[in-house]
Amino acid sequence: MTPAFTIQALSGWGRYPVELCHLFRPEKRSEVAATMASGLQPSYISRGLGRSYGDAALNKDAGVIWHALLNRFLSFDRASGILECESGVSLAEIIHYFLPRGWFLPVTPGTKFVTVGGAIAADIHGKNHHKDGSFSNFVLDFHLLTPTGEVMRCSPASNPDIFWATVGGMGLTGMLLAARIQLRRVDSAYVYVDYYKAVNLEDALATMEESDERYDYSVAWIDALATGKNMGRSVLMRGNHAAGTELPARLRESGRGIGGNSGVPLRPPWNLFMDFPSGMLNRLTVTAFNTTYYALHRTAARQLVGFEKFFYPLDALDHWNRMYGKRGFVQYQIALPQASGRAGLRTILDRMARSGRASFLAVLKRFGDSGPGLLSFPMRGYTLALDIPAARGLVPFLHELDRMTLDHGGRIYLAKDAVLRPGDFAAMYPRLDGFRAIQRKLDPKRLLSSSLARRLRICDL
Numbered sequence: 001m002t003p004a005f006t007i008q009a010l011s012g013w014g015r016y017p018v019e020l021c022h023l024f025r026p027e028k029r030s031e032v033a034a035t036m037a038s039g040l041q042p043s044y045i046s047r048g049l050g051r052s053y054g055d056a057a058l059n060k061d062a063g064v065i066w067h068a069l070l071n072r073f074l075s076f077d078r079a080s081g082i083l084e085c086e087s088g089v090s091l092a093e094i095i096h097y098f099l100p101r102g103w104f105l106p107v108t109p110g111t112k113f114v115t116v117g118g119a120i121a122a123d124i125h126g127k128n129h130h131k132d133g134s135f136s137n138f139v140l141d142f143h144l145l146t147p148t149g150e151v152m153r154c155s156p157a158s159n160p161d162i163f164w165a166t167v168g169g170m171g172l173t174g175m176l177l178a179a180r181i182q183l184r185r186v187d188s189a190y191v192y193v194d195y196y197k198a199v200n201l202e203d204a205l206a207t208m209e210e211s212d213e214r215y216d217y218s219v220a221w222i223d224a225l226a227t228g229k230n231m232g233r234s235v236l237m238r239g240n241h242a243a244g245t246e247l248p249a250r251l252r253e254s255g256r257g258i259g260g261n262s263g264v265p266l267r268p269p270w271n272l273f274m275d276f277p278s279g280m281l282n283r284l285t286v287t288a289f290n291t292t293y294y295a296l297h298r299t300a301a302r303q304l305v306g307f308e309k310f311f312y313p314l315d316a317l318d319h320w321n322r323m324y325g326k327r328g329f330v331q332y333q334i335a336l337p338q339a340s341g342r343a344g345l346r347t348i349l350d351r352m353a354r355s356g357r358a359s360f361l362a363v364l365k366r367f368g369d370s371g372p373g374l375l376s377f378p379m380r381g382y383t384l385a386l387d388i389p390a391a392r393g394l395v396p397f398l399h400e401l402d403r404m405t406l407d408h409g410g411r412i413y414l415a416k417d418a419v420l421r422p423g424d425f426a427a428m429y430p431r432l433d434g435f436r437a438i439q440r441k442l443d444p445k446r447l448l449s450s451s452l453a454r455r456l457r458i459c460d461l
């Protein structure tokens with residue numbers, strides 16, 4: 001049977017850009033192969049839950065294969081915590097079913113509505129990168145459908161070159177069908193969190209540097225609009241998993257967490273059902289929000305916080321991206337190396353604060369060592385993420401930030417990017433040639449492509 005598709009306007013989470021794509025919705029792994037072999041489209045790209053921000057899971061006027069219906073658990077070893085599942089399983093589904101059994105994700109992003117395939121393809125990082133590295137460290141192996149129709153089992157020991165090209169490879173080496181991942185044993189659904197109010201960037205970085213090793217998780221909300229002696233003022237949130245025995249009796253007996261229900265819903269409980277007017281998140285409103293947020297937080301030790309609130313505060317509101325209005329927004333996330341990172345952060349924050357633009361949600365964290373993934377984003381140093389509304393002049397402004405990032409030896413996260421240029425991209429990813437050589441062998445007829453790949457010429461040899 002000829003695979004069916006619909007023509008749909010799709011976007012990433014930032015809703016910028018929006019493009020017409022030809023969307024396929026396979027329900028079985030065999031249908032993915034049949035679609036790729038059908039000759040219906042000039043090229044194809046995988047799509048998970050569309051939580052990358054820009055155009056990574058878009059393929060303008062060509063094929064997009066949606067993996068979210070391939071969401072079966074295949075096996076679970078309750079002694080070792082090794083889970084085998086299809087690539088469209090979401091992290092929310094994993095937590096929902098396995099947290100009550102005492103297992104959590106080894107690495108999780110700031111939303112649980114991403115698929116295992118998307119997590120591998122972007123080699124995602126979490127608040128524990130400084131200790132545990134990125135998602136690929138916990139991927140034992142995966143099955144990759146390559147453009148020639150072959151299904152390859154890849155692991156760090158078996159087809160390692162393809163494994164390390166695929167993690168972080170943004171879907172351009174093949175379609176992930178299934179993976180085995182190592183879950184993390186936990187004793188409760190709570191984290192003990194220390195909050196620290198840093199008066200400026202120096203204070204925030206010095207505190208992180210001095211204390212991060214004592215925490216499983218460490219992240220900072222940062223006021224990206226503060227200037228002068230307050231530049232970079234932040235609220236640090238650093239936490240460790242709480243042992244079950246440490247919980248107060250009322251929580252132990254509440255039925256939430258291990259042995260009860262996960263307390264982590266499969267769908268967001270609330271929905272932002274309409275677009276805010278574009279421009280509502282502006283310099284004035286964001287400054288007011290930042291001032292209030294900073295004022296409301298106190299330095300406080302050992303606060304017991306539930307998983308949902310600590311890891312996924314934004315997941316409570318479905319479609320929160322509508323706050324930015326129809327024009328959407330860009331999340332600008334950079335990694336900067338340890339040596340030049342402080343200077344780079346200062347330069348970027350200063351430029352941001354002087355730009356007249358508003359960054360509503362800004363996050364700062366330290367990264368540990370980079371992994372072997374050829375296009376993986378993290379590098380030892382720092383990462384800064386800024387949400388910036390799409391408005392006139394945004395693209396040249398971001399190109400200016402790209403230049404500053406490059407000047408400090410940094411790079412842009414492809415899972416968030418919407419505007420980077422090919423030359424800057426190539427300069428930021430020194431292992432690109434190695435990636436291209438493997439990609440070309442796997443995809444001689446160039447059947448895999450995406451709007452991101454074409455914009456950045458990722459696969460051009």
Ligand SMILES: Cc1cc2nc3c(=O)[nH]c(=O)nc-3n(C[C@H](O)[C@H](O)[C@H](O)COP(=O)(O)OP(=O)(O)OC[C@H]3O[C@@H](n4cnc5c(N)ncnc54)[C@H](O)[C@@H]3O)c2cc1C
Nearest residue numbers: 048049050051052109110115117118121124125170171176
């Ligand atoms: C609120 C929020 C917070 C976030 N926080 C973080 C964070 O802390 N750390 C972090 O690293 N990221 C973070 N992200 C980004 C997100 O984790 C990544 O973009 C992730 O890749 C999204 O997964 P997805 O299933 O939605 O994939 P999509 O966005 O649909 O696709 C992303 C990429 O993966 C590829 N892909 C998807 N499925 C497959 C498959 N089966 N086979 C091959 N390739 C595939 C696509 O082609 C595309 O290139 C955040 C995103 C949001 C919205």
